[in-house]
Amino acid sequence: MTDSRPWRGVLVATALPLNDDLSVDYDAYAEHCAWLVANGCDGVVPNGSLGEYQVLTPEERTRVVETAVAAIGGGRVMPGVAAYGSAEARRWTEQAGEAGCGAVMLLPPNAYRADERSVLTHYAEVARAGLPVVAYNNPIDTKVDLVPELLAQLHGEGHIQGVKEFSGDVRRAYRIAELAPELDLLIGADDVALELALAGAKGWVAGYPNALPAACVELYRAAVAGDLATAEPLYRQLHPLLRWDSKVEFVQAIKFSMDLAGRHGGACRPPRVPLLPAQEAAVRAATEKALAAGLA
Numbered sequence: 001m002t003d004s005r006p007w008r009g010v011l012v013a014t015a016l017p018l019n020d021d022l023s024v025d026y027d028a029y030a031e032h033c034a035w036l037v038a039n040g041c042d043g044v045v046p047n048g049s050l051g052e053y054q055v056l057t058p059e060e061r062t063r064v065v066e067t068a069v070a071a072i073g074g075g076r077v078m079p080g081v082a083a084y085g086s087a088e089a090r091r092w093t094e095q096a097g098e099a100g101c102g103a104v105m106l107l108p109p110n111a112y113r114a115d116e117r118s119v120l121t122h123y124a125e126v127a128r129a130g131l132p133v134v135a136y137n138n139p140i141d142t143k144v145d146l147v148p149e150l151l152a153q154l155h156g157e158g159h160i161q162g163v164k165e166f167s168g169d170v171r172r173a174y175r176i177a178e179l180a181p182e183l184d185l186l187i188g189a190d191d192v193a194l195e196l197a198l199a200g201a202k203g204w205v206a207g208y209p210n211a212l213p214a215a216c217v218e219l220y221r222a223a224v225a226g227d228l229a230t231a232e233p234l235y236r237q238l239h240p241l242l243r244w245d246s247k248v249e250f251v252q253a254i255k256f257s258m259d260l261a262g263r264h265g266g267a268c269r270p271p272r273v274p275l276l277p278a279q280e281a282a283v284r285a286a287t288e289k290a291l292a293a294g295l296a
Contacts, residue, residue, distance in 0.1 A: 006075050006102035007134045007162050007186060008203045009042030010220050013050040015210045015255050016064065017264040024060050028264045030071040032210075039213035042203075043076035044068050045105055049141070050207055050251055053080055055269040061092070065099050074100025078134065082107040086125040093129035103132040105164060105205070110142040116150060123159040134162040134186065148172055152179035164188040164205045165196065168246065173199035190245035194235045197223030207245040208238070211257035211265075211287070215295035237293055240286035249275055256280065257287040261296050
């Protein structure tokens with residue numbers, strides 16, 4: 001783990017364990033963060049979409065970050081600080097700094113389809129909090145696309161140090177590297193992990209290590225080292241699960257895989273609903289196959 005760039009390596013976008021009454025199980029979350037690090041992950045990203053941040057109260061969201069920091073140390077924690085307003089996102093960034101975190105991850109404005117000037121203003125305001133910011137490009141869900149030219153501008157103005165790239169378009173990796181060679185590319189979608197690792201990614205903000213950390217870490221380390229003999233067969237084995245990270249039901253799928261792997265996955269808060277029987281059967285089959293292959 002490089003302290004000056006704490007967003008490098010495998011950072012798990014952590015799922016959030018809930019009690020039967022859908023309250024947050026902070027003890028289980030602390031244990032989960034520690035378990036991920038013990039299994040080779042470099043850190044965690046609390047309060048991302050996989051952590052259901054949109055349906056947490058401000059008090060819960062604050063305590064989730066503090067719980068992660070207490071469990072594994074602030075240098076390993078990069079919270080999501082997305083919010084509808086720039087002032088609120090900046091306040092979450094300041095809270096992360098007060099908790100001891102080394103960096104934050106920020107979506108563009110996502111209450112509406114923001115134009116380029118709004119995006120620049122948003123990142124500039126949050127960057128004023130003084131913590132390194134990793135942008136999160138998710139044009140599928142936010143309808144705002146941080147294209148390579150815009151990322152290069154954000155980086156050139158000192159507003160971002162890295163980008164979690166979730167567009168699925170692996171060609172962008174090469175364009176980003178040309179336009180902003182010092183901007184760290186992070187794998188944003190599990191099902192393009194090998195392609196982006198080979199294209200020079202410096203990290204992976206990952207979903208499926210919540211259930212299978214050791215295998216995912218092995219995949220990432222082999223891929224960035226160019227060890228295709230190890231990475232490619234492992235990627236093929238994992239891909240039936242990794243592709244769920246890019247589906248609408250990714251939170252439910254990953255939590256279900258966690259349950260099957262003996263972790264605390266459990267339910268989600270509404271409006272997320274349980275997987276349909278066919279979806280559950282597909283996740284179960286892929287997870288059980290991975291477990292049978294010794295990937296847990």
